[in-house]
Amino acid sequence: MLDWMVWTVPTAAVFIGLVVLLAGMGVWARLSPPVARRGFLRIETDRGDRLYIGLIAAAVVLAGWIAVTDLPMWLGSGCAVLVAAVIGRWG
CATH class of the missing domain: 1.10.287 (Helix Hairpins)
Incomplete structure (x- = not known):
């Protein structure tokens, strides 16, 4: 699936982790709005x-x-x- 980018597994894991982290932060912000x-x-x-x-x-x-x-x-x-x-x- 990631052959077109010639990514290694660790590189793909980092970027997938970032996407999951950002999605999680979005859900968390929706459930509990952030306070400065x-x-x-x-x-x-x-x-x-x-x-x-x-x-x-x-x-x-x-x-x-x-x-x-x-x-x-x-x-x-x-x-x-x-x-x-x-x-x-x-x-």
Whole structure:
């Protein structure tokens, strides 16, 4: 099904995960409208804003991980998920 893009299974899993995450956030926003609040980011953000900022921050962490270290990528992925989770919860 994904042969036309020459995607690997991990790449397809990431994009499918993003689609599921965004769809889930849409359903959650419909059931419980988001409320803007101030966290450690010092700007008013709602759930969707924090998700977007967290995804961008995770991408920066992963790019930095690749550029700076030779450690395994699964450690970098864990750090990126942790950064996104912290921003999502307390950002």
